[in-house]
Amino acid sequence: MPNDRWIWDATTTLEALGAADVALWLWEPERDRLRITGASRALGLGPLAPECSSAAMRALAMPQDRALAEEVLRVQEPGSEIAVRLRMRAGGVCIWRGVWLEEGLRAAGVVAPETKFAASDVDKLTGLLDRKSFIAQARERLQTPGVHELVVADLDRLRRLNEALGHERADLVLAALGSRMAAAFPPGVLMARIGEDEFALLSPIRAISAADTLRKALEQPLRVAGFDIHPTLSIGAVEAMGGDEAPEAAELLRRAELAVESAKSNGRGGGAAYGRTMETDGLSRLALESDLRGAIGRGELSAYYQPIVRLSTGALSGFEALVRWKHPRRGLLSPDQFLPLCEEMGLMSDLGALMMRQAAEQLAVWRNNHRAAGDLTVAVNLSTGEIDRPDLVSDVMRIRRDTGLPPGALKLEVTEGDVMRDPDRAAVILGKLREAGAALALDDFGTGFSSLSYLTRLPFDTLKIDRYFVRTMATNEGSAKIVTSVVKLGQDLDLEVVAEGVENAQMAKALLAVGCDYGQGFGYAPALSAQEAEVYLNESYVDGAAPVKARG
Numbered sequence: 001m002p003n004d005r006w007i008w009d010a011t012t013t014l015e016a017l018g019a020a021d022v023a024l025w026l027w028e029p030e031r032d033r034l035r036i037t038g039a040s041r042a043l044g045l046g047p048l049a050p051e052c053s054s055a056a057m058r059a060l061a062m063p064q065d066r067a068l069a070e071e072v073l074r075v076q077e078p079g080s081e082i083a084v085r086l087r088m089r090a091g092g093v094c095i096w097r098g099v100w101l102e103e104g105l106r107a108a109g110v111v112a113p114e115t116k117f118a119a120s121d122v123d124k125l126t127g128l129l130d131r132k133s134f135i136a137q138a139r140e141r142l143q144t145p146g147v148h149e150l151v152v153a154d155l156d157r158l159r160r161l162n163e164a165l166g167h168e169r170a171d172l173v174l175a176a177l178g179s180r181m182a183a184a185f186p187p188g189v190l191m192a193r194i195g196e197d198e199f200a201l202l203s204p205i206r207a208i209s210a211a212d213t214l215r216k217a218l219e220q221p222l223r224v225a226g227f228d229i230h231p232t233l234s235i236g237a238v239e240a241m242g243g244d245e246a247p248e249a250a251e252l253l254r255r256a257e258l259a260v261e262s263a264k265s266n267g268r269g270g271g272a273a274y275g276r277t278m279e280t281d282g283l284s285r286l287a288l289e290s291d292l293r294g295a296i297g298r299g300e301l302s303a304y305y306q307p308i309v310r311l312s313t314g315a316l317s318g319f320e321a322l323v324r325w326k327h328p329r330r331g332l333l334s335p336d337q338f339l340p341l342c343e344e345m346g347l348m349s350d351l352g353a354l355m356m357r358q359a360a361e362q363l364a365v366w367r368n369n370h371r372a373a374g375d376l377t378v379a380v381n382l383s384t385g386e387i388d389r390p391d392l393v394s395d396v397m398r399i400r401r402d403t404g405l406p407p408g409a410l411k412l413e414v415t416e417g418d419v420m421r422d423p424d425r426a427a428v429i430l431g432k433l434r435e436a437g438a439a440l441a442l443d444d445f446g447t448g449f450s451s452l453s454y455l456t457r458l459p460f461d462t463l464k465i466d467r468y469f470v471r472t473m474a475t476n477e478g479s480a481k482i483v484t485s486v487v488k489l490g491q492d493l494d495l496e497v498v499a500e501g502v503e504n505a506q507m508a509k510a511l512l513a514v515g516c517d518y519g520q521g522f523g524y525a526p527a528l529s530a531q532e533a534e535v536y537l538n539e540s541y542v543d544g545a546a547p548v549k550a551r552g
Helices: 012-019 055-058 065-074 131-141 158-165 167-184 209-217 251-262 276-292 339-344 348-369 390-402 416-422 423-435 467-474 477-492 505-513 530-543
Strands: 024-028 032-036 079-087 092-101 106-113 146-155 190-195 198-202 222-224 228-229 233-242 270-271 301-310 314-326 332-335 378-380 410-415 439-445 462-465 496-498
Touching: 024 092, 032 055, 055 065, 065 079, 065 167, 131 190, 131 198, 131 251, 146 167, 146 209, 146 251, 146 477, 158 167, 158 228, 158 416, 167 190, 167 198, 167 222, 198 209, 198 251, 209 233, 233 251, 251 270, 276 339, 301 348, 301 378, 301 530, 314 348, 314 530, 339 348, 339 416, 348 378, 348 390, 348 410, 348 530, 378 439, 390 410, 390 423, 410 416, 410 423, 416 423, 416 439, 423 439, 462 467, 462 477, 467 477, 477 496
Parallel strands: 233 270, 314 378, 378 410, 410 439, 439 462, 462 496
Antiparallel strands: 024 032, 024 106, 079 092, 092 106, 146 198, 146 233, 190 198, 222 228, 301 314, 314 332
16 A cells, blocks of 8 residues: 655644644753744744743743743753743743753743633633632642641732722733742642632641741732832631541632631731631621611711821821721721721712711811810821712812811822822812812822822822831831832922821831821820810820820
């Protein structure tokens, strides 16, 4: 019979690879040479073909994926497999697969578009596993005897990132965090992006906690599109014994996510380990939601007042009004316990209007009853999106008219996210609020979302330094530099600067040394009821200064 076998020559091979959008690669570390044959141009690898150095390979990868490019180039044992998802500057997302043929001498494999591998188990933004695949693979890993740790990390304030930077730039932050996470752990650790702002990992228990490693890797500052971002994470963790009696992976993940919710209740950057007492929280949340619907009408939500003190003299300058819920059965609840529910239920505008009126009326009483309190101010936070409330400006005018407060006595605190979502529109609204007699403060300044070019155009009176930088300025050189820079900026723009989170006299002294005007925090007092705040007011005027704790 005639020989019907196909005779493949080099030309035919290249045509086939090109038609399939696939390329072959050969890496020779000793020669520092990467050879690429096939559809290099379609894959965005044209600048590398037909051969290039390792430096060129790294340079062509997207910056946040360069650590992953090292996985292709890193010398491994013979037979070791390579499977890496890389984004290249000149093309799309590619999957590099291959194997080490000889120790330290050669590795070879194939590179193709992600779609060719039907990589439905991969989160396209970060290259990590998606939720479904993470659970499936975790189920297999948990069959291995030994103690396993499952950690879930939730990126704090992703919504504010989206508002300030836009979704595309916020996605760059998530992609960078995914790359950092992949670089921080050895290949044996299972990692995934399990939600819009949630990352998860499963690892055997190690000497160094996986949660600590994750926080250290992801909470480093990063710069995206000209903005300095300081990510913080709320982290939950749970341990489980592997083997035949191992818990179901989905159940273990649920427990870790409960721990995340518990961590969030302690404020930004918190952490918690799962405990059985958390199981009641889900049912408790449903009951809390039901109670919240009528809480405003029943007068259960009210303003508490945290003192703001001039650092140079210790004189009381004013208060910030902070909402508290006097729940009939649960007692006094802090904002972290119910404000997220208010936001979900669309109650923030009603709550904002209530707080503004209540705080203004209380300030008017103090100013009328206490001659020494004639220059006191009260600051009220505008919730996310409240700057766009149609009747906000008219409310300010009406409240000032009803209470008789002079211009500047009522101060409205606005977040950077609200301003940067639409700076031009914000400038118009803030100008109208200023004309209506409200003073204006930019809250949490220093978190990195604002553009300084807009700051000079907006009618702010005050910058407020985020408590994170104040709390860590003694131990973190970066935080100390940010505090100093914000104070200097305030001085240059003739703005007052208020530092949040002042916990003791040492912090107050350090802030005063760099020229900060005002401080507030637990070092002076927590948020006080109206009656307690009046006592504090009287005592501070009698003593001549508001006392600050020696230690936090």
